[in-house]
Amino acid sequence: AGVPAAAPAPPPARHFFSDPAEVEALRGSLLAWYDRCKRDLPWRALGGVGASALTPALLPAVWVSEIMLQQTQVATVIDYYNRWMQKWPTLQALAQASLEEVNELWAGLGYYSRGKRLQEAARKVVSELAGRMPRTAEDLQKLLPGVGRYTAGAIASISYGQATGVVDGNVIRVLCRLRSIGADSSSPAVIDRLWDMANVLVDSSRPGDFNQALMELGATVCVPKAPLCGECPVKQHCQAWRRKLFGKPHPVPDIEDCGVGDCPLCPPATEPWDSSLGVTNFPRKAAKKPPRAMRTATCVLQRRGCHGAPEYLIVQRPSSGLLAGLWEFPSLPLAQDLQEKKEREELADQLQAWMGRPVAAKGLQFIGEVIHIFSHIHQTYVVYSLHLDGDVTLDPALSPSRWVTEDEFHASAVSTAMKKV
Ligand code: SF4
Numbered sequence: 001a002g003v004p005a006a007a008p009a010p011p012p013a014r015h016f017f018s019d020p021a022e023v024e025a026l027r028g029s030l031l032a033w034y035d036r037c038k039r040d041l042p043w044r045a046l047g048g049v050g051a052s053a054l055t056p057a058l059l060p061a062v063w064v065s066e067i068m069l070q071q072t073q074v075a076t077v078i079d080y081y082n083r084w085m086q087k088w089p090t091l092q093a094l095a096q097a098s099l100e101e102v103n104e105l106w107a108g109l110g111y112y113s114r115g116k117r118l119q120e121a122a123r124k125v126v127s128e129l130a131g132r133m134p135r136t137a138e139d140l141q142k143l144l145p146g147v148g149r150y151t152a153g154a155i156a157s158i159s160y161g162q163a164t165g166v167v168d169g170n171v172i173r174v175l176c177r178l179r180s181i182g183a184d185s186s187s188p189a190v191i192d193r194l195w196d197m198a199n200v201l202v203d204s205s206r207p208g209d210f211n212q213a214l215m216e217l218g219a220t221v222c223v224p225k226a227p228l229c230g231e232c233p234v235k236q237h238c239q240a241w242r243r244k245l246f247g248k249p250h251p252v253p254d255i256e257d258c259g260v261g262d263c264p265l266c267p268p269a270t271e272p273w274d275s276s277l278g279v280t281n282f283p284r285k286a287a288k289k290p291p292r293a294m295r296t297a298t299c300v301l302q303r304r305g306c307h308g309a310p311e312y313l314i315v316q317r318p319s320s321g322l323l324a325g326l327w328e329f330p331s332l333p334l335a336q337d338l339q340e341k342k343e344r345e346e347l348a349d350q351l352q353a354w355m356g357r358p359v360a361a362k363g364l365q366f367i368g369e370v371i372h373i374f375s376h377i378h379q380t381y382v383v384y385s386l387h388l389d390g391d392v393t394l395d396p397a398l399s400p401s402r403w404v405t406e407d408e409f410h411a412s413a414v415s416t417a418m419k420k421v
Pocket of ligand 1: 234
């Protein structure tokens, strides 16, 4: 038996907000700036404490907007958000929607499981929680599918006024700069510290506004590449900004790193402060894994419809996995490095099995390649087309399928990648 290892020393105080007067001053400056400069966003009109807090049947606006905003830009989300809230303003209405309707409205927004889980969660609130939304971050995260720590904090603070912090990509950037945190900002140790900090900073009298203000600062001022430090309402509390101003030639003790090698929040000793980067030294991330390359053969099967207009065959994807439940042209994942001739033959075999009649590989017309980047997949669609005479009956044991006109295709729950095809 040896001597028990000593617990690691807590990181130095410079990486936190330990002075209550400074916390108070930062809250005041940030909220005053937010009141002056906040963007006019539709969920803010509906989403302040009051609407869903006072009318529990309403679908909390912040819930919908936050789920849509994961991985998607504000400008894109606005239109989807407005259509969603018009169609399903209450928890009950959303609970009664079908997955097909949800996918149709979500089409083009990407990461389709988000919409599906939002609808499942509304169903759960209605059927298992007597229609009452949980109101604390802890309960929201525990009880609702698809609601993680961030979304739970956002709903609890913005919709229901709980004094709880939030940490998203914008908040990570702002806090890492304010407290010169240069360790890998995606590591659990750093993320835990940032949550602690967000919970200390949040203003208990206006928690929802404070959290939105911190995120808004990251989205509009403390942006990734060229932050507007001159206009920043909290620059006097920002260590990255002070360090940029004073730089290396005039070292000031409290803007230097804590010490080489033993501070879990400072930049690694091998990658010290780079004065050419200024405040964008922070945050730092470990290198990302490159996306996986995939090739998929896709066939646009076309026939003449009853009024002479062309119709196209679409089939439904399985109900789990990538693009679950969405519709697409008949497609077949291909092994990498297949020869073109072999790709074409494999696709013809697959179509033949589908339609129960011979399909000659030569009859498939090569149209071109379409590249689409999913978050972790670099997908190349190899696109063919085939014109059919007469009717085609697909084996009903296979995936659901249907013939659609071009307009119907665009109105169906199809992914952006298929629209490109
Ligand atoms: Fe971000 Fe600059 Fe403001 Fe610091 S001073 S929080 S780096 S915008």
